[in-house]
Amino acid sequence: MPEPQLRKRVIIVEEIFHEGGPAAAAPLKRAAALAVIHNPFAGKYVLEIAGFMEDLTPLGLEMAKALVAALGGDPKAIEGYGKGAIVGQAGELEHGALWHVPGGYAMREILGNAKAIVASTKKVGGPGTRLDVPITHINASYVRSHFDAMEVGIADAPKADEILLALVMTTGPRVHARVGGLKASEIKGQDGLR
Amino acid sequence: MKSKIRKIVTFVEETRTEMGKPVNPPTRRAAAAAVIENPFAGRYVEDLAELMEIGEELGALLAERAVAALGIPGPSAESYGKAAAVGENGELEHAAAILHPKLGTPVRKALGKGAALIPSSKKRGGPGVALDIPLGHKDAAFVRSHFDGMEIRVNDAPRANEILVAVAVTDSGRPLPRVGGLTKDQIKGEDGLR
Numbered sequence: 001m002p003e004p005q006l007r008k009r010v011i012i013v014e015e016i017f018h019e020g021g022p023a024a025a026a027p028l029k030r031a032a033a034l035a036v037i038h039n040p041f042a043g044k045y046v047l048e049i050a051g052f053m054e055d056l057t058p059l060g061l062e063m064a065k066a067l068v069a070a071l072g073g074d075p076k077a078i079e080g081y082g083k084g085a086i087v088g089q090a091g092e093l094e095h096g097a098l099w100h101v102p103g104g105y106a107m108r109e110i111l112g113n114a115k116a117i118v119a120s121t122k123k124v125g126g127p128g129t130r131l132d133v134p135i136t137h138i139n140a141s142y143v144r145s146h147f148d149a150m151e152v153g154i155a156d157a158p159k160a161d162e163i164l165l166a167l168v169m170t171t172g173p174r175v176h177a178r179v180g181g182l183k184a185s186e187i188k189g190q191d192g193l194r
Numbered sequence: 195m196k197s198k199i200r201k202i203v204t205f206v207e208e209t210r211t212e213m214g215k216p217v218n219p220p221t222r223r224a225a226a227a228a229v230i231e232n233p234f235a236g237r238y239v240e241d242l243a244e245l246m247e248i249g250e251e252l253g254a255l256l257a258e259r260a261v262a263a264l265g266i267p268g269p270s271a272e273s274y275g276k277a278a279a280v281g282e283n284g285e286l287e288h289a290a291a292i293l294h295p296k297l298g299t300p301v302r303k304a305l306g307k308g309a310a311l312i313p314s315s316k317k318r319g320g321p322g323v324a325l326d327i328p329l330g331h332k333d334a335a336f337v338r339s340h341f342d343g344m345e346i347r348v349n350d351a352p353r354a355n356e357i358l359v360a361v362a363v364t365d366s367g368r369p370l371p372r373v374g375g376l377t378k379d380q381i382k383g384e385d386g387l388r
Binding site: 005006007008009010011012013014015016017018019020128130151153154155 | 201205322349
């Protein structure tokens with residue numbers, strides 16, 4: 001399997017002070033790392049694709065590290081995460097699924113073995129397609145204050161024979177979270193759910 | 195601060211290859227955008243001085259953020275641009291008041307120089323509207339390799355009573371420039387044009 005061919009990288013950082021309510025003591029930050037790579041399976045049906053997951057592992061780790069750096073450098077400050085992929089039109093949705101393992105485990109590793117499953121989404125689309133990447137708490141999926149999402153996209157990607165890969169991290173709950181449910185302070189941290 | 199900022203978003207794009215050809219060194223662009231309250235939303239106000247002062251504040255803040263996102267000293271920046279999107283309860287003239295009278299001076303200060311006009315665009319639109327920020331060389335507007343543009347958007351801005359204000363800075367021109375014209379090594383840098 002070939003090493004992923006990278007055309008472009010994008011880092012987006014949002015710093016949210018308020019959303020009409022009282023300003024947060026520390027602003028919520030969300031960041032996305034995007035990578036546009038060539039899809040080695042574009043334009044044809046290839047049965048055996050799973051080997052490409054291993055090829056994507058170094059890129060996943062690099063993106064996860066870049067995200068922590070973009071959010072201030074301290075992995076302990078990261079509370080939420082998510083991932084996603086947009087497959088160019090000459091590819092299959094299944095090619096986007098190749099990102100689950102390398103993208104997810106990269107973030108869990110960099111964050112000190114975070115316990116929760118990494119929320120994800122994927123689609124096939126053209127250049128400029130937007131993706132709402134879902135976000136949940138890194139150690140307990142049911143923490144309601146951390147259910148969130150970040151919209152990402154790149155004007156000129158993905159081209160037909162490309163895949164846009166996305167990782168997202170956040171530093172806290174929604175800025176005015178107040179709909180109850182499991183709190184981050186109540187996490188038991190055994191099963192990744194509660 | 196005069197500006198009431200709800201959110202700041204930064205974007206960094208790095209292009210590694212174009213049509214399969216390596217871009218060496220990679221071209222990089224950054225944009226910093228602030229979502230602010232429009233103090234004149236929903237009514238006609240003759241004197242726009244307050245927005246001009248907001249523009250001055252945002253020029254310093256956003257240029258500093260964009261340069262920091264590139265991780266370069268200000269004087270190493272090569273091209274720049276600015277743009278604003280006014281929410282539906284504001285006027286195009288509000289964008290003009292922010293962008294044109296006072297925003298440029300602090301941007302140039304952050305970049306060390308900047309003899310050329312800062313190219314700009316403006317529009318009125320709803321949340322998620324795309325802003326195409328024009329880019330031109332900061333010391334000589336005629337440098338053809340640096341005529342460019344950067345698309346940004348913030349999915350939840352501008353709300354009706356907000357303005358999205360952006361400054362873009364690069365450390366390079368287009369990825370593989372080859373349409374001739376004035377090159378950056380030919381800049382005289384006296385009149386801002388050549």
